[in-house]
Amino acid sequence: MGSLTLANPVMPASGTFGYGEEFAGLFDLNRLGALVSKAVSTLPRHGNPPPRLVELKSALLNSIGLQNVGTQGFIEKKLPFLHDYSPPLIVNVVGDSVEEYREVVEALDPHERVSGFEINLSCPNVKKGLEYGTTCAGVERITSALRAGTRKPLWIKLSPNVSNPAELGKAAEGAGADAIVAINTLGGMVIDIEKRRPVLGARFGGVSGPAIKAVAMKVVWQLHEAVAVPIIGVGGITRTEDAIEFLMAGATAVQVGTANFVNPLTMIEVIEGMREWMGERGIKKIREIVGAAHG
Secondary structure, eight states: OTTOOOSSSEEEOTTSSTTSHHHHTTSOGGGSSOEEOOOBOSSOBOOOOSOOEEEETTEEEEOOOOOBOHHHHIIIIIHHHHTTOOSOEEEEEOOSSHHHHHHHHHHHTTOTTEEEEEEEOOOTTSTTTTTTTSSHHHHHHHHHHHHTTOSSOEEEEOOSSSSOHHHHHHHHHHTTOSEEEEOOOEEEOOEETTTTEESSTTSOEEEESGGGHHHHHHHHHHHHTTOSSOEEEESSOOSHHHHHHHHHHTOSEEEEOTHHHHOTTHHHHHHHHHHHHHHHTTOOOGGGTTTGGGO
16 A cells, blocks of 8 residues: 555545544454544535435435544544554545645644545535546646645545546556545435435435445456556445455455444454455465456
C-alpha cells in the first residue's frame, strides 16, 4: 500500500466505522490491518436531511451526506483517541473543490499519527460528490494536486457509477496514487408509493451491502488488469469467502462496510477465517492468492 505495511489485509470501509470509538469496546482495534476514518472535510458538515437510511433486500440505501466534525474537530476530538492504536490510520478526505481537498490533506499531513489519505471522489449522495471522479481529467487533476501536497500514501476511491472505472484507475495511478479503492456505493433511490414521494430526505443515496458484491468484483478484476498499484476491494463483504474472492480477483486488501452494522465483529471473523482457510491449504502469504483467478 505504497510505503505502508499492513499486519493483515482487512480494514473498515469509511463511514461504517465512525472514528473507531464505537467499536473499541467490542474488540481490540489493533487486530485490524488498518483504521479508515469517517470522512473529513475542511469545515463540519451536518449532512443530509432525514430519513437517511433505508433497508433493502440484501442491501442498504444511505444518504448520510458526509456528516463529519471537520478538520479541526478531527484533530482536537478524534485524533487523540486514535493515538492509542497501532494500525496505520487512513483518513478519508472529501471536499467541494480541489482547494478544499488540498486544505484538509495539508492540515493533517504534519500529524505523525495520520499514515495516509483515502481520497473520496465518488460519494453519490452529495451534490458535488462525483464531480471529480467521473472523468480521467478530473481524477488526474485532483490526484496531482494532492500528490504535490503530501508524501504520505494517497488512496483514490473510485465510483462504479461510470462507464469504465479501470480507465479512472489508470488516470489516478499516472497522477501519483499509491493505491486504488474500489468501489464506493451505487447510486439509487426508493419511493414510498402511498406518499408518492422519495423515502430519503435527499431523494437519492448510495446502495451498499451484499447486493453490490458482484459489481465490485468486476471492477476489481478490471483494475487488476489495468494498473500496477495495489487495489483495495470493497463492496458486499460479509464473510471470509467474500474477502478471498476479492483477493483472487486482484485486490491486495479489503474493506468491510455495511456488514459492520449487522455484526460488528465481521472484520475480526474475516481475519480469523482467512488465517484458518490459508492454513488448511498450506498458503503462507496473502500475495500467493492475489489475482489467482486470472490464471
